[in-house]
Amino acid sequence: MDRNVHDMGGDPAGPIDQGEHARTVFDQRVDAMLRLLAHPQKGYFTVDAMRRSIESLDPQAYHGLAYYERWVRAVRQLAIERGLVSQAALEQRMAAIAARRGARP
Amino acid sequence: MAVHDHGDHVHPDHEGHAVHDAHAPVDDLDHYQPESLLMEQALRELLIEQGVFSAEDIQRQIDLTESRTPALGARIIARAWVDPAFRAALLEDAKPALGGAFELDLANTPELTVLENTEGLHHVVCCTLCSCYPRNILGIPPAWYKSREYRSRVVIEPRSVLKEFGTELPSQREIRVVDSTADMRYLVIPLRPAGTEGWDEERLSALVTRDSMIGVSQALAP
Numbered sequence: 001m002d003r004n005v006h007d008m009g010g011d012p013a014g015p016i017d018q019g020e021h022a023r024t025v026f027d028q029r030v031d032a033m034l035r036l037l038a039h040p041q042k043g044y045f046t047v048d049a050m051r052r053s054i055e056s057l058d059p060q061a062y063h064g065l066a067y068y069e070r071w072v073r074a075v076r077q078l079a080i081e082r083g084l085v086s087q088a089a090l091e092q093r094m095a096a097i098a099a100r101r102g103a104r105p
Numbered sequence: 106m107a108v109h110d111h112g113d114h115v116h117p118d119h120e121g122h123a124v125h126d127a128h129a130p131v132d133d134l135d136h137y138q139p140e141s142l143l144m145e146q147a148l149r150e151l152l153i154e155q156g157v158f159s160a161e162d163i164q165r166q167i168d169l170t171e172s173r174t175p176a177l178g179a180r181i182i183a184r185a186w187v188d189p190a191f192r193a194a195l196l197e198d199a200k201p202a203l204g205g206a207f208e209l210d211l212a213n214t215p216e217l218t219v220l221e222n223t224e225g226l227h228h229v230v231c232c233t234l235c236s237c238y239p240r241n242i243l244g245i246p247p248a249w250y251k252s253r254e255y256r257s258r259v260v261i262e263p264r265s266v267l268k269e270f271g272t273e274l275p276s277q278r279e280i281r282v283v284d285s286t287a288d289m290r291y292l293v294i295p296l297r298p299a300g301t302e303g304w305d306e307e308r309l310s311a312l313v314t315r316d317s318m319i320g321v322s323q324a325l326a327p
Contacts, residue, residue, distance in 0.1 A: 006234050006235060007233070007234060008233060008253060008256050008257045009233030009234070009256065009257065009260045009261075009284065010233075010257065010260055010261045011253075011257040012257065012258075013253055013254040013257035013258050014254055015254065015269060016249050016252060016254045016255050016258070016266065016269055016270075017248070017249060017252060017254070018247075018249050018269075018270070019248065019249075020247060020248065021248040023245065024137075026137060026141070026142060026145055028167045028170070028171075029145055029149060029163060029167070030145055031166075031167075031170060031245070032162075032163045032164075032166035032167045032170065033145075033148065033149060033152070033158075033163065035166050035170070036157075036158045036162055036163070036166055037152075037157070037158075039213060040213045041213065042158075044157070047215075047287045048287050051234070051235055051287055054235065055234075055235075063253070065138070065141070066136065066137060066141075067236070067248075067251055068141075069137055069138060069141040072141055072144050072145050072148070073141075073144070075148060076144055076148055079148060079152065084152060084155060084157055085148065085151045085152065085155065089151060090144075090147050090148065090151065093147035093150060093151055094140075094143040094144060094146075094147040097143050097146050097147055097150075098139075098143055
Protein backbone atom coordinates (compact mmCIF):
# COMPACT_ATOMS: atom_id res chain seq x y z
CA MET A 1 0.00 0.00 0.00
CA ASP A 2 1.27 3.44 -0.83
CA ARG A 3 1.79 5.56 2.23
CA ASN A 4 0.88 9.20 2.44
CA VAL A 5 3.60 11.83 2.50
CA HIS A 6 3.47 12.40 6.26
CA ASP A 7 3.69 8.69 7.14
CA MET A 8 7.45 8.44 7.36
CA GLY A 9 8.12 6.26 10.39
CA GLY A 10 10.75 3.67 9.49
CA ASP A 11 11.89 5.35 6.30
CA PRO A 12 15.63 5.61 5.75
CA ALA A 13 16.93 9.11 6.46
CA GLY A 14 20.18 10.91 7.24
CA PRO A 15 21.61 12.38 10.42
CA ILE A 16 19.45 14.62 12.58
CA ASP A 17 20.14 18.34 12.51
CA GLN A 18 20.05 19.25 16.19
CA GLY A 19 20.33 22.98 15.62
CA GLU A 20 17.88 25.08 17.59
CA HIS A 21 15.70 27.39 15.54
CA ALA A 22 14.36 30.58 17.05
CA ARG A 23 10.71 31.19 16.33
CA THR A 24 9.75 34.12 14.15
CA VAL A 25 6.75 36.39 14.65
CA PHE A 26 5.28 34.65 11.61
CA ASP A 27 5.64 31.28 13.34
CA GLN A 28 4.11 32.61 16.54
CA ARG A 29 1.12 34.14 14.80
CA VAL A 30 0.35 31.08 12.70
CA ASP A 31 0.64 28.94 15.81
CA ALA A 32 -1.65 31.29 17.76
CA MET A 33 -4.27 31.36 15.00
CA LEU A 34 -4.45 27.59 14.97
CA ARG A 35 -4.68 27.39 18.79
CA LEU A 36 -7.51 29.91 18.83
CA LEU A 37 -9.46 28.30 15.97
CA ALA A 38 -8.98 24.77 17.30
CA HIS A 39 -9.77 25.63 20.91
CA PRO A 40 -12.58 23.28 21.97
CA GLN A 41 -14.64 26.20 23.25
CA LYS A 42 -14.40 27.97 19.87
CA GLY A 43 -14.74 24.77 17.89
CA TYR A 44 -14.06 26.15 14.41
CA PHE A 45 -12.05 23.04 13.73
CA THR A 46 -10.19 20.28 15.49
CA VAL A 47 -6.52 19.36 15.61
CA ASP A 48 -7.44 16.26 13.63
CA ALA A 49 -8.93 18.42 10.87
CA MET A 50 -5.73 20.47 10.91
CA ARG A 51 -3.68 17.31 10.51
CA ARG A 52 -5.83 16.12 7.64
CA SER A 53 -5.36 19.49 5.99
CA ILE A 54 -1.55 19.39 6.41
CA GLU A 55 -1.37 15.78 5.30
CA SER A 56 -3.26 16.50 2.10
CA LEU A 57 -0.63 18.98 0.90
CA ASP A 58 1.09 17.70 -2.18
CA PRO A 59 4.46 16.04 -1.49
CA GLN A 60 6.41 18.88 -3.06
CA ALA A 61 4.76 21.44 -0.77
CA TYR A 62 4.97 19.10 2.22
CA HIS A 63 8.71 18.64 1.91
CA GLY A 64 9.58 21.99 0.34
CA LEU A 65 7.95 24.31 2.84
CA ALA A 66 9.00 25.23 6.34
CA TYR A 67 6.89 23.85 9.17
CA TYR A 68 4.74 26.91 9.78
CA GLU A 69 4.42 27.53 6.04
CA ARG A 70 2.66 24.17 5.88
CA TRP A 71 0.54 25.21 8.82
CA VAL A 72 -0.57 28.52 7.33
CA ARG A 73 -1.74 26.72 4.19
CA ALA A 74 -3.62 24.20 6.28
CA VAL A 75 -5.29 26.95 8.35
CA ARG A 76 -6.21 28.76 5.14
CA GLN A 77 -7.79 25.62 3.70
CA LEU A 78 -9.84 24.98 6.83
CA ALA A 79 -10.90 28.63 7.19
CA ILE A 80 -12.26 28.47 3.64
CA GLU A 81 -13.91 25.07 4.18
CA ARG A 82 -15.62 26.29 7.33
CA GLY A 83 -16.83 29.46 5.61
CA LEU A 84 -14.86 31.79 7.89
CA VAL A 85 -13.33 33.51 4.87
CA SER A 86 -13.86 33.14 1.14
CA GLN A 87 -11.05 32.26 -1.18
CA ALA A 88 -11.81 35.39 -3.22
CA ALA A 89 -11.62 37.69 -0.20
CA LEU A 90 -8.36 36.09 0.87
CA GLU A 91 -6.80 36.49 -2.55
CA GLN A 92 -7.93 40.10 -2.76
CA ARG A 93 -6.47 40.86 0.64
CA MET A 94 -3.17 39.17 -0.19
CA ALA A 95 -2.92 41.26 -3.36
CA ALA A 96 -3.76 44.44 -1.42
CA ILE A 97 -1.10 43.70 1.21
CA ALA A 98 1.45 42.95 -1.50
CA ALA A 99 0.60 46.27 -3.19
CA ARG A 100 0.91 48.11 0.14
CA ARG A 101 4.29 46.55 0.79
CA GLY A 102 5.45 47.28 -2.74
CA ALA A 103 4.40 50.91 -2.40
CA ARG A 104 6.58 51.43 0.66
CA PRO A 105 9.52 53.76 0.05
CA MET B 106 36.92 22.68 5.33
CA ALA B 107 33.24 23.55 5.13
CA VAL B 108 32.72 27.25 5.65
CA HIS B 109 29.49 27.93 7.46
CA ASP B 110 28.36 31.44 6.87
CA HIS B 111 25.22 32.03 8.86
CA GLY B 112 24.78 35.44 7.34
CA ASP B 113 23.50 34.12 4.04
CA HIS B 114 23.34 30.40 4.80
CA VAL B 115 25.47 29.20 1.95
CA HIS B 116 28.81 27.52 2.01
CA PRO B 117 31.02 26.42 -0.83
CA ASP B 118 31.00 22.76 -1.78
CA HIS B 119 34.14 20.91 -2.78
CA GLU B 120 34.13 22.55 -6.18
CA GLY B 121 33.71 25.95 -4.62
CA HIS B 122 30.11 26.40 -5.74
CA ALA B 123 27.69 28.00 -3.34
CA VAL B 124 25.16 25.37 -2.24
CA HIS B 125 22.16 25.52 0.00
CA ASP B 126 23.09 24.67 3.56
CA ALA B 127 20.61 22.12 4.88
CA HIS B 128 21.76 22.94 8.40
CA ALA B 129 21.05 26.64 8.14
CA PRO B 130 18.59 28.00 10.66
CA VAL B 131 15.15 28.72 9.25
CA ASP B 132 14.53 31.60 11.62
CA ASP B 133 15.06 34.16 8.91
CA LEU B 134 11.99 35.53 7.14
CA ASP B 135 13.97 35.55 3.92
CA HIS B 136 13.65 31.78 3.95
CA TYR B 137 9.89 31.87 3.79
CA GLN B 138 8.03 32.16 0.55
CA PRO B 139 6.54 35.68 0.20
CA GLU B 140 3.20 33.99 -0.39
CA SER B 141 3.33 32.41 3.07
CA LEU B 142 3.83 35.77 4.75
CA LEU B 143 1.02 37.38 2.73
CA MET B 144 -1.26 34.46 3.52
CA GLU B 145 -0.64 34.76 7.26
CA GLN B 146 -1.30 38.50 7.30
CA ALA B 147 -4.39 38.31 5.09
CA LEU B 148 -5.87 35.46 7.13
CA ARG B 149 -5.19 37.24 10.40
CA GLU B 150 -6.65 40.54 9.20
CA LEU B 151 -9.78 38.96 7.77
CA LEU B 152 -10.44 36.71 10.76
CA ILE B 153 -10.06 39.70 13.10
CA GLU B 154 -12.45 41.73 10.94
CA GLN B 155 -14.95 38.85 10.97
CA GLY B 156 -14.80 38.81 14.77
CA VAL B 157 -13.48 35.24 14.87
CA PHE B 158 -10.77 36.44 17.24
CA SER B 159 -9.16 39.74 18.15
CA ALA B 160 -5.62 41.02 17.86
CA GLU B 161 -5.49 40.83 21.67
CA ASP B 162 -6.51 37.16 21.52
CA ILE B 163 -3.55 36.48 19.23
CA GLN B 164 -1.12 38.24 21.54
CA ARG B 165 -2.53 36.54 24.63
CA GLN B 166 -2.21 33.15 22.93
CA ILE B 167 1.39 33.87 21.94
CA ASP B 168 2.20 34.92 25.51
CA LEU B 169 0.59 31.76 26.89
CA THR B 170 2.50 29.55 24.48
CA GLU B 171 5.79 31.28 25.27
CA SER B 172 5.15 30.90 29.00
CA ARG B 173 5.28 27.12 28.71
CA THR B 174 8.91 26.08 28.70
CA PRO B 175 10.91 23.02 29.72
CA ALA B 176 11.55 24.75 33.07
CA LEU B 177 7.98 23.85 34.00
CA GLY B 178 8.58 20.24 33.01
CA ALA B 179 11.78 20.20 35.05
CA ARG B 180 9.93 21.33 38.18
CA ILE B 181 7.37 18.57 37.64
CA ILE B 182 10.07 15.92 37.25
CA ALA B 183 11.98 17.15 40.31
CA ARG B 184 8.77 16.92 42.35
CA ALA B 185 8.19 13.40 41.04
CA TRP B 186 11.72 12.41 42.14
CA VAL B 187 11.26 13.60 45.72
CA ASP B 188 7.56 12.95 46.30
CA PRO B 189 6.52 9.32 45.77
CA ALA B 190 2.81 10.09 46.23
CA PHE B 191 2.96 12.76 43.53
CA ARG B 192 4.93 10.45 41.25
CA ALA B 193 2.33 7.71 41.70
CA ALA B 194 -0.50 10.14 40.97
CA LEU B 195 1.33 11.47 37.91
CA LEU B 196 1.85 7.97 36.51
CA GLU B 197 -1.73 7.00 37.30
CA ASP B 198 -3.49 10.01 35.75
CA ALA B 199 -1.28 12.94 34.84
CA LYS B 200 -3.67 15.77 34.14
CA PRO B 201 -5.51 15.81 37.48
CA ALA B 202 -2.20 15.32 39.32
CA LEU B 203 -0.73 18.38 37.59
CA GLY B 204 -3.91 20.38 38.04
CA GLY B 205 -3.64 19.79 41.76
CA ALA B 206 0.07 20.19 42.38
CA PHE B 207 0.97 22.82 39.76
CA GLU B 208 -2.36 24.57 39.26
CA LEU B 209 -2.18 23.90 35.53
CA ASP B 210 -5.47 24.13 33.71
CA LEU B 211 -5.19 21.27 31.26
CA ALA B 212 -8.92 20.84 30.67
CA ASN B 213 -8.77 21.75 26.99
CA THR B 214 -5.55 19.91 26.21
CA PRO B 215 -4.93 16.42 24.81
CA GLU B 216 -4.50 13.43 27.11
CA LEU B 217 -1.11 13.15 28.76
CA THR B 218 0.69 9.99 29.79
CA VAL B 219 3.76 10.15 31.98
CA LEU B 220 6.33 7.38 31.51
CA GLU B 221 8.96 6.51 34.08
CA ASN B 222 12.44 5.44 33.06
CA THR B 223 14.04 2.72 35.14
CA GLU B 224 17.32 0.80 35.15
CA GLY B 225 15.65 -1.74 32.89
CA LEU B 226 13.53 0.43 30.60
CA HIS B 227 14.14 3.71 28.78
CA HIS B 228 11.42 5.65 26.95
CA VAL B 229 11.81 7.88 23.91
CA VAL B 230 8.96 10.02 22.63
CA CYS B 231 8.34 10.91 19.01
CA CYS B 232 5.55 11.73 16.59
CA THR B 233 6.13 9.94 13.33
CA LEU B 234 3.10 11.44 11.61
CA CYS B 235 3.52 15.09 12.54
CA SER B 236 4.78 16.97 15.59
CA CYS B 237 2.53 16.09 18.54
CA TYR B 238 4.31 17.01 21.75
CA PRO B 239 3.36 17.84 25.37
CA ARG B 240 3.33 21.55 24.50
CA ASN B 241 1.39 22.52 27.59
CA ILE B 242 4.26 21.23 29.73
CA LEU B 243 7.39 21.67 27.60
CA GLY B 244 6.47 24.46 25.18
CA ILE B 245 7.09 24.31 21.45
CA PRO B 246 8.95 21.20 20.28
CA PRO B 247 12.54 21.58 19.07
CA ALA B 248 13.01 21.69 15.30
CA TRP B 249 14.69 18.28 15.20
CA TYR B 250 11.63 16.67 16.82
CA LYS B 251 9.62 17.78 13.79
CA SER B 252 12.29 16.79 11.28
CA ARG B 253 11.94 14.07 8.71
CA GLU B 254 15.13 12.44 9.97
CA TYR B 255 14.02 12.07 13.60
CA ARG B 256 10.49 11.00 12.70
CA SER B 257 11.70 8.42 10.21
CA ARG B 258 14.56 6.90 12.14
CA VAL B 259 13.83 6.91 15.84
CA VAL B 260 11.21 4.18 15.53
CA ILE B 261 13.54 1.71 13.83
CA GLU B 262 16.98 2.58 15.15
CA PRO B 263 16.47 4.35 18.48
CA ARG B 264 19.87 3.30 19.83
CA SER B 265 21.76 4.94 17.00
CA VAL B 266 19.54 8.03 17.18
CA LEU B 267 20.24 8.27 20.91
CA LYS B 268 23.93 7.92 20.17
CA GLU B 269 23.70 10.97 17.89
CA PHE B 270 22.38 12.85 20.90
CA GLY B 271 25.36 11.62 22.90
CA THR B 272 23.31 9.07 24.83
CA GLU B 273 24.68 5.55 25.21
CA LEU B 274 22.58 3.22 27.31
CA PRO B 275 23.62 -0.17 28.65
CA SER B 276 22.88 -2.78 25.96
CA GLN B 277 20.61 -4.75 28.30
CA ARG B 278 18.35 -1.75 28.90
CA GLU B 279 15.18 -1.99 26.85
CA ILE B 280 14.32 1.08 24.79
CA ARG B 281 10.65 1.73 24.21
CA VAL B 282 9.72 4.33 21.59
CA VAL B 283 6.28 5.86 22.03
CA ASP B 284 4.56 7.53 19.09
CA SER B 285 2.38 10.50 20.02
CA THR B 286 -0.95 11.35 18.46
CA ALA B 287 -3.17 14.40 18.25
CA ASP B 288 -5.04 13.04 21.26
CA MET B 289 -2.24 11.57 23.38
CA ARG B 290 1.02 13.18 24.45
CA TYR B 291 3.88 11.74 26.52
CA LEU B 292 6.28 13.08 29.11
CA VAL B 293 9.25 11.04 30.32
CA ILE B 294 10.48 10.96 33.91
CA PRO B 295 14.21 10.41 33.45
CA LEU B 296 16.20 8.35 35.92
CA ARG B 297 17.23 10.42 38.90
CA PRO B 298 21.01 10.80 38.69
CA ALA B 299 23.14 9.06 41.27
CA GLY B 300 24.79 11.33 43.81
CA THR B 301 21.77 13.59 44.30
CA GLU B 302 20.55 12.06 47.56
CA GLY B 303 19.09 14.72 49.81
CA TRP B 304 18.89 17.38 47.08
CA ASP B 305 15.87 19.65 47.11
CA GLU B 306 13.51 20.12 44.18
CA GLU B 307 15.04 23.34 42.94
CA ARG B 308 18.52 21.88 42.80
CA LEU B 309 17.26 18.72 41.15
CA SER B 310 15.25 20.58 38.54
CA ALA B 311 18.45 22.12 37.17
CA LEU B 312 19.51 18.61 36.11
CA VAL B 313 16.34 17.97 34.10
CA THR B 314 16.78 18.98 30.47
CA ARG B 315 14.13 19.21 27.79
CA ASP B 316 15.80 16.38 25.91
CA SER B 317 15.74 14.15 28.99
CA MET B 318 11.97 14.60 29.19
CA ILE B 319 11.68 13.57 25.51
CA GLY B 320 14.02 10.68 26.19
CA VAL B 321 16.85 11.36 23.75
CA SER B 322 19.07 12.18 26.70
CA GLN B 323 19.36 11.35 30.36
CA ALA B 324 19.21 13.86 33.17
CA LEU B 325 22.48 15.71 33.75
CA ALA B 326 24.99 14.29 36.20
CA PRO B 327 25.40 16.42 39.34
